[in-house]
Amino acid sequence: MMNIVTELQKDRFTPRYYVAALTDNMSLEKAKGDGEKTMENAYFMQIYRSREVLGLGWSSIFYIESIARVQRFSLSGLLLYKLRIADQIFVQWPQLQQKYPRAQYAGRLM
Known part of the structure; x- marks a missing residue:
């Protein structure tokens, strides 16, 4: 990914958002280290890793x-459904909700 970032035509893609895991101290520093051109119209943020979020008691x-x-x-939906990992699963087709009754039919969302 860092090879792509260094070759990116930064003036063509603005604004740019760089996202890294909260526990990853190196990636954003490398992205910022590309100099002043990177900092221009760029936003840097850190988020929890999915495995860290799963461990939090208050998350859904x-x-x-x-x-x-x-x-x-x-496959992702099936694993989340069968293992009961997700608190809620939304589907966009009524026949899918009929096949998987714990899913919620929500209509077209995306």
Whole structure:
């Protein structure tokens, strides 16, 4: 990823958002280290890693299945559904909700 960032035509892509894990101290520093051109119209932020979020007692996990999934869940959706990892799963097709009754039919979301 850093190879892509260093070759990026920074004046063509503005604003740019650089996102790294909260525990990753190196990636944003490398991105910032590209000089003044990088800092211009760039935003740097850090977020929790997914495994860190799963460990928090107060968090909720919502999953929205792709609109392209009409008949059955994707592998990600199936794992979240079968293992009961997600607090809520939203589907965008009524027949998908009929097949997976714990999912919530929400209509077209994306």
